[in-house]
Amino acid sequence: MPTKSEVLPSFYQDSVVLMQIAGQIRTRPGVRQAAVFMGTPANHALLGDAGLATQESLKARPEDLILTVDAETDAEAASALAAARELLVARRQAVERSGALRPRTLDSALRMLPGANLVAISVPGPYAKAEAMRALKRGRHVFLFSDNVPVQDEVDLKQEAWKRRLLCMGPDCGTAYLNGTGIGFYNVVPKGRIGCVAASGTGLQAVASRLAALGEGLSHGIGVGGRDLSAEVGGTMTLLALEALALDPATDAVVLISKPPHHDVMLRLDAALQRIPKPTVVCCLGATSPGQGRARWVGELDAAADAVVAAVRGQDWSPRPFSDPDDVRRRIGRLRELGPMAASGILGLFTGGTLAHEAHLILKDLLKGVIFNRRSGGEGICHRLLDLGADEYTVGRPHPMIDPQVRIDLIREAGRSPHVGVLLLDLVLGRGAHPNPAAPLVAAIQQARQTAEAGGRRLAAVASVVGTTLDPQGLSAQRTQLRDGGVEILPTNGEAARFAALIVKPDLGLSLLEARR
């Protein structure tokens, strides 16, 4: 098995470019695996685990670039390495030829754009603090996309930001909207009158997309990172962002999306919510309101969007299990006509962490044996939900919103499983996401179905789509592909989870479908 490596000394490229090049090399004849990494300790460990470390690759320093190819023959490996080198050099030359002035430091960049009001940082986690701290000290707000940033670094950065009344959005902040402009991975939504503070990327994306579907838009969407409401970080950026939205004349109503806050933080949060003189909706997934405050607390992401829209329009609103119970009844009836399910386990494969968490909260109230983020274990009939954006699936590879391979492999595996009867899926569109995510998803589902049917089983697929008509992938085109591929599409992630539960446990129908409208 010829595995060959080459090290390009002091040659840096960002991880998105490297993943694109590795993807191109993997399609070459005879290539089984290809890795294009910087020589950081984490990447060396990864190459070792994948059996791709070589004498040559081990010599690489963090600032050196490693090309490694595993191919059928020596000649194919050598030719693939040469192709990778050419792609990298061509990219560098194209940048040099463009003539654009490319500063090497924040300070020189600030001399070119002295009016900059935000520094967006997406360098590898260990380097993030230095860059973010420097930006804060220069009086600029920070959008910090980098992950794997130690919690103490986050505490230090946010204390500095708090002191200066600056926003430090992140670390691990996937999405933000500032004054109508999206940053990071985001759905294209109109500018509007609703301000949002969110811990996570997909939580904000789901709410923003739902608002757009309801004919509203965002004034600002402030991401704060998943640890902001922890005891260590103390909710500093959530509190600052809420205060800013409360004062912002372009914001008529406020939505807060998060995981349950730490108890001590909850008290401060509740006090801050009381001070917002605008309609306010809170969705802390898995937590309930601490008291009788002014803010309205809801249990699901889409409910947060629905409730805030009703509030700004002065309409009544109450949560419902399904927006169109008659349609759900018809669709469940059609599925039942196909005969009984041989397997009754749900496998939830999510690219959005918040969507996975939300589905878990819904299903564990409806079904027994629901397990979250564990690939193995669980006795008898069990329902398994996996967040494929979690670190264990993304080390050294793109997020599953960009690269569908991890989910494809798991869907194919589900086709062979005697336990899985329903696939529960999300599809996240928007800037930064895969250009046509429905296509590989449908292909994998069809393949898994053929395998299941050959074994005398049926495999149902249920999905919801986070996206807008303005997204580059086209919301209706993506939905059509899914529908034509035999996927049941529900309007929200919560409805999709409940629909999956109805398939495997029909007697839930009474409580879910007959609920008062």
Added chain:
Amino acid sequence: MTEQKVLFADPLRVINIGLELFAEDLKAAGVEVVHVNWRPPSGANPRLAALLASLEDDE
């Protein structure tokens, strides 16, 4: 709250450090952006770099 008001009221102007994709996307959206040609400091320990940044003078 002056700073947030400035950020919220003014057009976004961004310095991008890291993934060039974000700079390209912001440019396409009509945002003024300068991309920093960042690379890991040669031989430097990231902890030391963070400490030095913390000790730098304010603007």
